[in-house]
Amino acid sequence: MVYANAINNMQNAKELLDKVKSVKMNAKTLKNEKTKGIISGTFIGLGGGLLLGMAKNYNLVNSAIVGALFGALITQLLLPKNDENEDE
Secondary structure (H helix, E strand, C coil): CHHHHHHHHHHHHHHHHHHHHHHHHHHHHHHHHHHHHHHHHHHHHHHHHHHHHHHHCCCHHHHHHHHHHHHHHHHHHHCCCCCHHHHC
16 A cells, blocks of 8 residues: 555656746747847848948948847837746
8 A cells, every 4th residue: 555655646746847847948948049039130220230231331330239229129019928937
């Protein structure tokens, strides 16, 4: 009887650990996808800033930096928010 209870407890613990592991993996995946999206938006903004700077004869470095900042900001606003409690 004691042996059966020990085996049952081990199975319950394994199921609990599997559930925690899957939740943690999903949270990391969402954070990774959001980070990739922000980086992509930054590079798109950088390219747009360079093109605008070349077309208007502005300083290319300043145009690229401002474009990258706008790209990151717009991407941050457009991407879905993840719940801060999921990270814990």
